[in-house]
Amino acid sequence: MAARRDDIQGLRAIGVMLVAVYHIWIGRVSGGVDVFFIVSGYLVIGSLARQAEAGHAVDLVLFATRLARRLLPASLLVIAVIALSAPFWLPRMRWETVIDQLAASSAYVENWYLANAAIDYLARDQVGSPLQHYWALSAQVQSLLILAVGLAVFTFIRRRPSRVSLLAFLTGTFALSLAYSVYATSRNQAFAYYDTFARIWEFALGGVVSRLLPNIKLTSIQRTIGGWIGLLAILSCGILLEVSTVFPGYAALWPTLAAAAILVCGDGPSLRFGVARLLGARPLKWLGNISYSLYLWHWPILVLYLTLSYQTSAGIVGGTGVLLVSILLSHVTTQLIEPRFSAGKDRPLPTAIAATGALAAIATGLLIWNGQVSRMMNEERLRVADAAHYPGAAAINEPFPLSSEIPVHPGPLTARWDDADVYRLGCHQTLLGTSLLSCVFGPADAPHVLALVGGSHSVHWLPALQRVFSRYPGWKIVTYTKSSCVLSAQEMSESPEYRQACAKWQEQLMKRLLSEKPDLVFTTSTRVVGGIEDTPAGFRQQWQRLTRAGIQVVAMRDTPWFGFDVPECVEINGRFSPKCVVKRDLVLSRSSPASALPPGEKLHFLDFTDFFCTSEACPPVIGNVLVYYDRHHVTATYMRTLSDELGRQLAPIIRDAAGSGGRYG
Structure with missing residues (x-):
């Protein structure tokens, strides 16, 4: 059992705050999501690799059950809140897209939905939906499941694999996915950004770090310098790189290797001037504990604020309000919602029943909403644009009565x-x-x-x-x-x-x-x-x-x-x-x-x-x-x-x- 590391919670806090701050105030992508990816790989894939090394077969059902119990409660809660509230504040012209994205996010395929939208020229100018940040969660779930299946097959073939063979498997997966990522990014960066197969290497890298870590021996000075360099690299990535136009590819090595440096240099006894002391501080630990929920909540709250205020940026006051509301909702979700589902034994059947019930409820709501949208669309299509009421260009320089009664x-x-x-x-x-x-x-x-x-x-x-x-x-x-x-x-x-x-x-x-x-x-x-x-x-x-x-x-x-x-x-x-x-x-x-x-x-x-x-x-x-x-x-x-x-x-x-x-x- 690996010792609990408070600095990892601090690293998560840094990642989510970069994502939120860049979204709210800067309008760019920070690379914070990539920090999440390598941390997930380090913890989840590293845990599976340790089990395999100890001679335990990879139980895919148990793995999927634990993953569902960890991710689904908060994820489906946010989806449900958006589905129930969106008809009251979201402009009607966004309804059809949001219904599609609610379905895609519930099924954890939002990344593929956005990948296809990214190459649709006529869709590129559309306003962001409150669900589009679910692309990262979708890519994470898919990548972890693919790597888990790969490890299950590998351990079945090798029975009790050694650390070296597991390291070779993870390193090979990392290299293949990275090579594909570089190629895909050069061919079509907009699609590759959401492509799961161009992202798997980030999770595999986390697994590689977890297997290498026991054999890495650094001096206190090396750990101190390496940790701070890693943190500065993470903080500067979004400033120096236009992440959304160059990632994933080799450019994504910047934040992932920086996070890897922190994972390596933060391991071991606490250093007086080490980065782990900062990352393990109570405020960052607290933010790290709610980081998953904060990632889920901050984006729809931002979209809600920008829509209702009809602004393109939040500003200092508005953005601060968005962040504080997001943190409050994240704290409540983490304290009241997640523990009710994560506590207790790992029982696949009850978990599957609960997940199916929640998805069925969301699907029912979406079907009702979609039916209403279809009816309203038909009414709009049947409207006749006669010249008397809809002269169009003929009225540009001619007297024409202005009335809001005619739609x-x-x-x-x-x-x-x-x-x-x-x-x-x-x-x-x-x-x-x-x-x-x-x-x-x-x-x-x-x-x-x-x-x-x-x-x-x-x-x-x-x-x-x-x-x-x-x-x-x-x-x-x-x-x-x-x-x-x-x-x-x-x-x-x-x-x-x-x-x-x-x-x-x-x-x-x-x-x-x-x-x-x-x-x-x-x-x-x-x-x-x-x-x-x-x-x-x-x-x-x-x-x-x-x-x-x-x-x-x-x-x-x-x-x-x-x-x-x-x-x-x-x-x-x-x-x-x-x-x-x-x-x-x-x-x-x-x-x-x-x-x-x-x-x-x-x-x-x-x-x-x-x-x-x-x-x-x-x-x-x-x-x-x-x-x-x-x-x-x-x-x-x-x-x-x-x-x-x-x-x-x-x-x-x-x-x-x-x-x-x-x-x-």
Whole structure:
């Protein structure tokens, strides 16, 4: 039996306070979760390894029972509280996502849910849910179970393995998972961040430390220096590294090796100036005892505060309140809830029955809530956006009675889905995809083609273009679009893996366009980067290649980018709230940067920003129609209200492209 080490509780306290402080005040990731991971590996996997070394088989049922009794009470309590309270304070547009995440968190697969959301371009701008911190708990449970199964199989084969063989097994697991983590992070960091298999090495490292520790002999000076270096490394990790964009991979060795140094250097007799004396102090021990519950509570309390106050950061006073409330709830949970389930004998059947009952209760509540959401969504979808009540763009500069009696369309539950058809048809390429996908809208045998190309800001013009070209039986629309990949000879994305995928896709796109020569190419003419609107040289290079080949290009000025979630702002503050309006000069230049370029015979610039903004401001709702379904993508409903004006401006270009003998209606 390993001696109890108070410094480990202090290490847990440091880890959870880093997580909470960075979430509440700094808005970054600290690396504190990785400290939790190695401590869990040290304690849990180290304990299993000691049992195996003593000749005891790894009892997976008993292991799962103890793990469930330790983790489930507090975890399911927080989930239940969120499920019961969320309908009363959470904006309706987040309900569907939160219901999905409640289910994923209850099943301990939240990390995989977020891994898939992380590579969904249209989901990246969504506001954080009160459940997303459960990714770490999910990855922890999965990693510990995988390692336990691995140890069970290994001990079954080796019967009574030696310390050396166990160390070899854990070291091999560590090396394989770390190698995979480095590879996965280089290929797709956003997905790898939540990938269990890219995290197993952190828990295995804790197990390695537990098996090596008896053979490590350090002097007092070495232990003192090594411990303080480890603590300083943990504290500085989140300051010096942008953890959320580089972890896991080799970068995660920073906090994990630092934690390992503390585990090694804190073992043994207490040193007067050693780090273990600080970490073993009563306040840190107390925080360490409630660290698990504090991790569970701090995030939903923060999301609750930010939602109700409609702020993006907590501030000193608000953040202090969030932290104190979280600590209070964590103390109550640790004192009153956890002991009721962790005391007594390890009996698998009662534990399984209790866990099943709790999950069944949560599932029942989610089914009822989901049914209510489905009914409300159907009501929103059945709402007819007639021109009399929902003129949309026609009301931007015309007298139109403002009334809150007519509900905004699309509503909060359906706004996220009010987008172009290409997403549902599967012909819009993802961030990492490279193949050239396309959809055809209109008669398949139509002699004339408009090619809609570029990123998602090209896509959101599709609903308007569909209405325009429905009047031209001799035309069809063919789409070639990819998330965050505009028509440019220069790579625009900040992410290396996205740039690489975009470059491959662009190469195929230009070959297709130059070989098939559509009559018109419709794309965007400007891009907003760092608040500055620009027409990059890479745009102009691609336009020149197309026009030299005889292809006419229509380049539309990009629509405004808001700094907040527009539908959520409207739901919380109301359509007329100044909080949901942005000043025009903050999101758009005085004139389109493309207008300064020399005009070309086959190059046409369009600017529809006056249909999104008045001379002073850009409103979130125009003519009772919600303009955006997130921070910057335009709803299909609003785009359709632009079709008449778009058709009027495109008419001469269409006639010219079709030629005098063309069928242009």
